[in-house]
Amino acid sequence: MAENMQLGIDLGTTNLLVYLGKKGIVFNEPSVIAFDHESGRIVAAGEDAHRMIGKVHSKISVIKPLQNGVISDMKAAKSLLTYVLQKIQNLTTRDLARASAVMCCPSEVTKIERDIMAELAREMGINDIFIEEEIKAGALGANVDIFKSRGIMMVDIGGGTTDVGVLSFGDIVLSRTIRMAGNYIDKEIAKLVKKNERVEIGELTSEKAKVELADLRENAPLVTNRYAGRDIVRGVPKYINISSSDVSQVLNPVFEDIVILIKALLKDTPPELSADIYQNGILLSGGGALIKGVDEFISKRVHVPVRIVSNPLTCVAEGSKYLLKNRGDYLVNPLQL
Structure with missing residues (x-):
């Protein structure tokens, strides 16, 4: 690996995106990791772990390391990033020690929350780390x-x-x-279904309903889909209809x-x-x-x-390559470098 290896990390609540210099975005999957309880070994990460949400036995823990834009589980966040960088990209500890990295965060996170993100990078062996706001990276990534x-x-x-x-x-x-934002909408859809239908639906199901039925247009056509959940009165599986009108009540x-x-x-x-x-x-x-x-x-x-x-989903990660050029210095236009 070259000594000036550059890493851009968009550690989002929903998705983790990693930009690697000269390669572009090398990882774009959900910010989820699954551990074996006894050994602490990583069972799955990213998309594979996301599919396990709500479906595992007691020997496996499925964890989302971020809540509301900030790190809520340092160990899980470190394991997820280390897994991506070492297992997926074959980066060694020596490579990471030589890397320059930027991590992107919401604009109003506290200094303590920023320090936690920087500490996460240092625990992974990345010494040259700085934190920048997502909206700045997103604008640059959108050209x-x-x-x-x-x-x-x-x-x-x-x-x-x-x-x-x-x-x-x-x-x-x-x-x-x-x-x-998105996760809040998922939870509110699940609450609405529980209240109206007396049926409990899982996190993946409520997210699926949001993706398929969310529509903010004034004269949007009414769309109704079937989803499965658990009847909270009888405790048995049950199919229910959720419409775009139901989702609009939340949206x-x-x-x-x-x-x-x-x-x-x-x-x-x-x-x-x-x-x-x-x-x-x-x-x-x-x-x-x-x-x-x-x-x-x-x-x-x-x-x-x-x-x-x-590029609404990837602009923050794509913008990190420009922030790595000027290290957030407003006097240096990285678009001209």
Whole structure:
């Protein structure tokens, strides 16, 4: 391995993406890991571990190392990253010691939470580590030049958090974060089904219902799908119908809150930057940007054009390669290096 090996890590609540210099994105799978209870040995990671959620016996623990955008289980997070870098990419401890790495986080995480992320990298043997905001990386990864004297608003609707930020001259001017995003929607769908149908559905099922039925368009067609769960009264398996209208009952309040967050940030944005945002529009990224009609929903309420970036799921990881070039220095435009 070359001595200047570069790593970009988007350690998301839902997905882990790893960018490796000269190779691009080498890993893009769910942030899930499964351990054997007795030995502590890794049974599965990524997509394989994700499929095990809610389906394993007592000898296996399936863990999501991140909650709401921050590390909640240091051991599991370290094991997941180490597994990806050493087992998948065959990187040795010596390779990691020579690496320069950037880890991306929500804009409003605390200093303690940032320190935990840096400590995670150091425990893996990565000494040269710095932390940057996801919205900055996402804008760069979407091929937006944030180094001009032009205001840009980025809205990243992820798994654990929704991040909203205004960027200009290579850095963040204003930002806000709410811990309400994809995973919150999954839980609320499960709660709604339990309340209305007296049936309990699993995490994977509620996520599937969200992906298949989520629609924010005004005159969206009614779609109904069948899903299996457990009758909480009789304790037996049961099929139920979930419609796009049911999912909208959960989606609409969540996205109304996101609109409130965007409006609050626009209210605090300096007038010259506000004019730029109105002219250039608001950029959407993250898994939430894939929901049908989300751009129309937000645009109609904030009266500003909204567009979805071309690579909403990978733009943060792809943007990390630029942050590795300038190490977050707003005076150096990595797009010109």
